[in-house]
Amino acid sequence: MTDKLFDLIDNAQRICFLVGAGISTNAGIPDFRSPGGLFEKYGREVFHLDTFKKDPVPFCEFYQEFSQIPISPTPTHHFIKKIQDRGKLLRCYTQNIDSLELKAGVDCEKLVQVHGHYRTASCICCGLSMPIENFEMELFQTMPVKCTRCKPTRNAYIKPDIIFYGESLPSSFRKAIKSDFRDGKTILTYNMTSDICDLLIIAGTSLQVAPVNSIPLMTKAPRIFVNREYDSLFTKETDLQINDDCDKVFSQ
Numbered sequence: 590m591t592d593k594l595f596d597l598i599d600n601a602q603r604i605c606f607l608v609g610a611g612i613s614t615n616a617g618i619p620d621f622r623s624p625g626g627l628f629e630k631y632g633r634e635v636f637h638l639d640t641f642k643k644d645p646v647p648f649c650e651f652y653q654e655f656s657q658i659p660i661s662p663t664p665t666h667h668f669i670k671k672i673q674d675r676g677k678l679l680r681c682y683t684q685n686i687d688s689l690e691l692k693a694g695v696d697c698e699k700l701v702q703v704h705g706h707y708r709t710a711s712c713i714c715c716g717l718s719m720p721i722e723n724f725e726m727e728l729f730q731t732m733p734v735k736c737t738r739c740k741p742t743r744n745a746y747i748k749p750d751i752i753f754y755g756e757s758l759p760s761s762f763r764k765a766i767k768s769d770f771r772d773g774k775t776i777l778t779y780n781m782t783s784d785i786c787d788l789l790i791i792a793g794t795s796l797q798v799a800p801v802n803s804i805p806l807m808t809k810a811p812r813i814f815v816n817r818e819y820d821s822l823f824t825k826e827t828d829l830q831i832n833d834d835c836d837k838v839f840s841q
């Protein structure tokens with residue numbers, strides 16, 4: 590199984606990764622949907638913009654706990670960097686907000702943080718931005734943190750620049766998709782040219798969240814799916830599915 594994985598990688602030149610919370614569970618960050626995951630503990634609604642606007646405290650409580658977890662990159666993050674060092678990384682699309690890809694040394698132009706990050710925070714009304722350290726300092730004193738530029742009567746709360754359910758994705762996502770997959774529209778007709786992904790590696794994601802979960806449908810290239818759970822999407826002859834711990838697979 591892993592021989593095939595490394596053969597596919599050796600034969601590829603422009604590799605895209607699509608990764609999710611499963612590549613960071615071994616760093617000590619729970620994922621959303623596994624037993625004991627964040628949905629079980631906090632509920633899905635905490636990550637919805639409408640909920641946050643009405644009552645930001647549950648998210649702030651989650652964030653206080655989450656941001657205290659000391660984290661460092663896993664073997665899978667280092668593997669992505671290794672592919673970059675071999676000159677083969679076209680892009681890494683991550684649904685994760687933990688920025689561990691950057692910590693592992695992946696270049697920011699190669700990385701699309703589809704669901705944002707918490708390196709900065711901003712006001713949900715006026716967009717006033719602040720370094721995350723300032724946000725965290727205020728959060729530990731007064732919860733929730735309100736914008737100093739907006740009128741005090743408005744519910745102008747500050748939140749980390751994580752994309753909540755109900756928010757639009759960063760423009761960098763569309764731009765990268767267009768260049769790596771020709772927008773997914775010409776899938777049946779395109780010729781393999783130098784700007785197009787020739788191997789897609791998907792790891793540690795349940796592929797439940799749109800529109801990211803349509804990326805695997807945008808390519809005719811071979812797809813490698815590494816996840817603890819089986820996914821019936823990856824049964825094409827050119828697919829390779831490995832249902833195992835991603836660090837075990839990528840550190841071989």
Ligand code: CNA
Nearest residue numbers: 609610611613620621622685686687793794795817834835
């Ligand atoms: P998810 O829906 O929780 O799925 C995670 C998948 O990974 C599941 O299928 C698990 O079985 C699998 N998995 C867990 N650990 C491993 C492992 N060690 N090896 C292999 N497979 C494993 O999470 P998704 O990423 O699919 O969902 C997208 C959400 C999760 C995004 O909006 C993220 O922002 C959000 N999220 C991010 C983080 C983070 O930044 N680390 C943590 C939790 C949630």
